[in-house]
Amino acid sequence: MSKGFKYVGNTFPCSDAARKVTGDLLYGTDMKLPHLLHAKLLLSSIPHGIVKRIDTSRAEKVPGVIKIFSHLNAPDKMFNSFRIIPGQELCIEDEPLFSRRVKYVGDRVAAVAATSLAAAREAAALIDVEYEELPALLTTEEALSNKEVKIQPGGNLAHEYEVDVGEVPFKAEECITVESETQTQRTHHGALEPHVCLAYYDCSGKLTVWTPTQGVFGVRTVLAEFFGLSYSKVRVIKIPMGGSFGGKQEFLFEPLTAFMAMETKRPVKLLLDREECIIHTRVRPAVKTKIKTVVTKSGKLQEFTADSTLDAGAFSGSAPDYTSSLALKVTKLYRIPHYKHTGRAVYTNTVKSGGARGWAAPEIITATEVHMDQVARKLKMDPVEFRLQNLVHPYDLDLVLNLSVGDARVIECLERGAEAFHWKERYNQGMGRGRYRRGIGAACGAHKNGMYGGFVDCTSMVMKMNEDGSFNLNASLHDVGCGTVTAMGIIAAEVLDVDPNLITVTEADTELTGYDPGCYGSRVIYNVGACAKETAEKLKEKILECAAFILHKPKEYLIIENGSVFVKGTEYLSLTYKEIAEKTLQENYTDLSAAHTYYSPSNPGSYSVQFAEVEVDTETGLTRVTDFLAVGDVGRAINRGMVEGQFQGAVQMGIGYALCEEVKIDEQGKPVNNSFKKYHLVNAPDMPDVQVLLIEHEGDDGPFGAKSVGEISAVPTAAAVINAVNHALGTSLSDMPLTPEKLLAAVKNR
Amino acid sequence: MGNTVVLTPDNLSELREALKQAAPNSKILAGGTDLVLAMHENRCSPDLIIDLSGVKELKYVRLEDGHLHIGAVTTFTQIKENEFVRKHALCLTEAAALIGSNQIRNAGTIGGNIGNASPAGDTIPVLMALEARIRVMDSLGQVEEKDVDELIVGSGKTSLKCDQVITEVIIPVLGDDYRSTFVKLGSRRAVTISKLNIALVVKYNHVLNTISDVRVGLGAIGVKAFRDRRVEEILNGQQADDHLAQVLAEELSMTVQKAIPGRYSLPYKKEAIKGLAHDAWANLS
Numbered sequence A: 001m002s003k004g005f006k007y008v009g010n011t012f013p014c015s016d017a018a019r020k021v022t023g024d025l026l027y028g029t030d031m032k033l034p035h036l037l038h039a040k041l042l043l044s045s046i047p048h049g050i051v052k053r054i055d056t057s058r059a060e061k062v063p064g065v066i067k068i069f070s071h072l073n074a075p076d077k078m079f080n081s082f083r084i085i086p087g088q089e090l091c092i093e094d095e096p097l098f099s100r101r102v103k104y105v106g107d108r109v110a111a112v113a114a115t116s117l118a119a120a121r122e123a124a125a126l127i128d129v130e131y132e133e134l135p136a137l138l139t140t141e142e143a144l145s146n147k148e149v150k151i152q153p154g155g156n157l158a159h160e161y162e163v164d165v166g167e168v169p170f171k172a173e174e175c176i177t178v179e180s181e182t183q184t185q186r187t188h189h190g191a192l193e194p195h196v197c198l199a200y201y202d203c204s205g206k207l208t209v210w211t212p213t214q215g216v217f218g219v220r221t222v223l224a225e226f227f228g229l230s231y232s233k234v235r236v237i238k239i240p241m242g243g244s245f246g247g248k249q250e251f252l253f254e255p256l257t258a259f260m261a262m263e264t265k266r267p268v269k270l271l272l273d274r275e276e277c278i279i280h281t282r283v284r285p286a287v288k289t290k291i292k293t294v295v296t297k298s299g300k301l302q303e304f305t306a307d308s309t310l311d312a313g314a315f316s317g318s319a320p321d322y323t324s325s326l327a328l329k330v331t332k333l334y335r336i337p338h339y340k341h342t343g344r345a346v347y348t349n350t351v352k353s354g355g356a357r358g359w360a361a362p363e364i365i366t367a368t369e370v371h372m373d374q375v376a377r378k379l380k381m382d383p384v385e386f387r388l389q390n391l392v393h394p395y396d397l398d399l400v401l402n403l404s405v406g407d408a409r410v411i412e413c414l415e416r417g418a419e420a421f422h423w424k425e426r427y428n429q430g431m432g433r434g435r436y437r438r439g440i441g442a443a444c445g446a447h448k449n450g451m452y453g454g455f456v457d458c459t460s461m462v463m464k465m466n467e468d469g470s471f472n473l474n475a476s477l478h479d480v481g482c483g484t485v486t487a488m489g490i491i492a493a494e495v496l497d498v499d500p501n502l503i504t505v506t507e508a509d510t511e512l513t514g515y516d517p518g519c520y521g522s523r524v525i526y527n528v529g530a531c532a533k534e535t536a537e538k539l540k541e542k543i544l545e546c547a548a549f550i551l552h553k554p555k556e557y558l559i560i561e562n563g564s565v566f567v568k569g570t571e572y573l574s575l576t577y578k579e580i581a582e583k584t585l586q587e588n589y590t591d592l593s594a595a596h597t598y599y600s601p602s603n604p605g606s607y608s609v610q611f612a613e614v615e616v617d618t619e620t621g622l623t624r625v626t627d628f629l630a631v632g633d634v635g636r637a638i639n640r641g642m643v644e645g646q647f648q649g650a651v652q653m654g655i656g657y658a659l660c661e662e663v664k665i666d667e668q669g670k671p672v673n674n675s676f677k678k679y680h681l682v683n684a685p686d687m688p689d690v691q692v693l694l695i696e697h698e699g700d701d702g703p704f705g706a707k708s709v710g711e712i713s714a715v716p717t718a719a720a721v722i723n724a725v726n727h728a729l730g731t732s733l734s735d736m737p738l739t740p741e742k743l744l745a746a747v748k749n750r
Numbered sequence B: 001m002g003n004t005v006v007l008t009p010d011n012l013s014e015l016r017e018a019l020k021q022a023a024p025n026s027k028i029l030a031g032g033t034d035l036v037l038a039m040h041e042n043r044c045s046p047d048l049i050i051d052l053s054g055v056k057e058l059k060y061v062r063l064e065d066g067h068l069h070i071g072a073v074t075t076f077t078q079i080k081e082n083e084f085v086r087k088h089a090l091c092l093t094e095a096a097a098l099i100g101s102n103q104i105r106n107a108g109t110i111g112g113n114i115g116n117a118s119p120a121g122d123t124i125p126v127l128m129a130l131e132a133r134i135r136v137m138d139s140l141g142q143v144e145e146k147d148v149d150e151l152i153v154g155s156g157k158t159s160l161k162c163d164q165v166i167t168e169v170i171i172p173v174l175g176d177d178y179r180s181t182f183v184k185l186g187s188r189r190a191v192t193i194s195k196l197n198i199a200l201v202v203k204y205n206h207v208l209n210t211i212s213d214v215r216v217g218l219g220a221i222g223v224k225a226f227r228d229r230r231v232e233e234i235l236n237g238q239q240a241d242d243h244l245a246q247v248l249a250e251e252l253s254m255t256v257q258k259a260i261p262g263r264y265s266l267p268y269k270k271e272a273i274k275g276l277a278h279d280a281w282a283n284l285s
């Protein structure tokens, strides 16, 4: 337990844990509505071509089929699945409901709405599609060099950026130059729950959509603009979500499901299967990054020049924003006198890239941290020592964003982590000579806390006290499974000094809860949590005012303790919350509630430093992560067990990123691993025991000092593992993932 | 899929009756860990399913007249925990323990592993190395015995007629002077389909430190598992030392190169099998 706090810093189970384990919690898959129709997609089997003919005659004969949709009977209109606010920059509307020109294997061609899922599936398989094939550009190299084939009307270059900050320093000392190239791969988010969405358009002209989304207001914007509806006539309700990791961040299926509901005048449910989730939705983009650094012989970074190419897939979506974000991470992590980053997003005839946990940080930080190990090696320096000389200090200025990095404790993370991991002894131990080689690796990572400095970041809540002294916190939360709802309850409980179980916290519903741009961008605990705290404080003031009136004492004499108000120094003169609520309502006709809007004032860095030990079997190429320590600069853990859990889960994802996960696409443009049989996540037997060390300070504006954890936890993992493998083998591998095949080839060629 | 008929015989005579209705598009269902997935993915849509899970008479492991008799519907969990199997056919215990996850081992059956005839099926090279015979029964109750190699004819293909069902696996017990092992290599340690697997059975003479009656079953190389007679010949009668381990590794690598020339997976498999061979060898000693 943290000192001075009653609830904050303890461990509480997620508010819906019991419902989840007993199966009582209903997900989209379980939801039933009267006269519900089930929809099934038909996806393109070719990477690029024109749909010449769609023959639905066989499909229509399947009993239960209500309607079959394709570009033939759907509007030409395009949308952007990433649009959160109207008029958002860099949001090109280039995604149709159905494609006439298909642009990747898995592109949407048609959908069947039927009275049962079985009928919809059967019918979808009976639709005959004739394509006229076009040449497919499957890699960014091909797409950039081929000037004839244009995947989008403007050509294949989706977006470009250049960042150039600081100045080339006068080099008083002799320097070395190091160059590297890292390829990170496409990955699948792997949320256990597949994508699902329900929609109903009632005869009053109101559209209601139930969706496990990360942002109801963004969904509303996209739907209202797409269908020309009033924002007040679109109701979007966030339903329980079985994981997202960014995969459900964009508004992928709401427009389509709503369209089918409007056309059939019946509620429609669209449920994807695993293959569709892998080949059709979004993937973490593949990024190639070349880095060149100039470093003094004593180990001080002078210049950092990077060039990144991101595979956007077949259309724009979030790729411009994601790509530009590649340049926003390194200067949060290192002091670099001159930083230059050029980059681009390129269209290819492959599955669309999209948001993924860490939003560009895992991609660029992996490249950076693999590079840093190469620099240290060239300098013949311990990689930890080298990093310590260059990491940011608290309240440094991030030159790219021109923002303070806040109370950045990455140096402390690295120092304390190295000590706990016995870095020095282990690093110098040697990797062994036999079949099994051991190595250790460390990597640092930086991420943000919300949108301040670039995008809308405000949130509104209402909190009220009921007549029995319990509370309702009305907030637009989108719990993606990491315990957001519980955390908000803990924060409010700490302020009001009541049992968190007495506080019921809502999730988002555009019709009933206040504005919030959505639960992503690592903004939730830092900003939404701060709003919960201030809302509770506002209500606390109101409670004290009412108590002062009832007790005939100045408010200043009163204190709150354990769900009661006391007059300082006189223990007997007290009122319970229940008494205050009852009296206030019945005698003063006043409702005890507080509404509050919070604007984020800052955007400090969150940091994590991670240490991995691996054992590589040089005969089979199989790598095992045998020990792992994740250190997190989280400001303050609100729900300790959940914070640790975020790190443990992130490490599982990061190991997969380093070693095995990849959505592979063959020469015909077909994704080859379209199921969990072929797309391997790291499973329990392959997981090391993950130790978590939390560094807590209160130097920033989050509630009780809390900073983001869900994304930063996943940022340095892959690099730590790769660095450990390179340490074990004496290699400089950076073509991810490091599969047994690649490792064996590297061992042989050494 | 809506019109599938499922028959659920409770005993062998009901099973025979059920088999009378079998046609080319009917399917035997045991644990369902392959079949149900295939049906979900529309790879197969039988109009008649004969469910063996109720036929208790096909779930057993018995030791009789020098042979292990394993009922076709015996699960991997039952096999892996059976003392007779451990004592007399250790490689099968090891294979059963390495199949899938607990859930899969609790449902999946040995008959299903054979019937599925996957090139990567883990018990198949084991049963080959153990020189097992497979007992098959038809709708008239006629019984015949086949080698695994006769029964499995290709990737996913068996020589079973539609009214035939595997009822039993018969394994001649290995004498006390035999040693056996099974090793597999997938892309992770557990719940993984084999990229390579090896079953190794040898008769060990501890006085001379030599091996004989060497049997090598190999899987996941090509369409069907096989006995590597060439390597068996090379090993027979040799001194069981580190050098021989090296020979085994190199020769198996040669086998891989001959079996799948030009295949995309060759560069990896020809190297990795050496490591796996060393693992197998280490398990024997």
Ligand SMILES: Cc1cc2nc3c(=O)[nH]c(=O)nc-3n(C[C@H](O)[C@H](O)[C@H](O)COP(=O)(O)OP(=O)(O)OC[C@H]3O[C@@H](n4cnc5c(N)ncnc54)[C@H](O)[C@@H]3O)c2cc1C
Binding pocket: B027, B028, B029, B030, B031, B032, B033, B034, B035, B036, B037, B052, B072, B073, B098, B099, B100, B101, B104, B107, B108, B109, B110, B111, B112, B113, B114, B115, B116, B117, B120, B121, B122, B123, B160, B164, B165, B166, B167, B191, B192, B193, B194
């Ligand atoms: C997650 C997962 C992991 C797996 N891991 C492995 C693994 O590590 N190694 C491995 O080898 N396999 C693995 N498998 C595949 C599968 O579990 C095995 O092949 C298993 O032995 C199948 O047995 P079953 O009883 O479930 O067969 P079913 O699915 O019921 O049947 C499989 C096939 O065999 C036929 N069949 C079944 N019983 C008989 C019989 N008595 N006579 C004639 N035909 C019959 C069926 O008609 C069908 O064609 C895995 C499967 C899953 C889903």
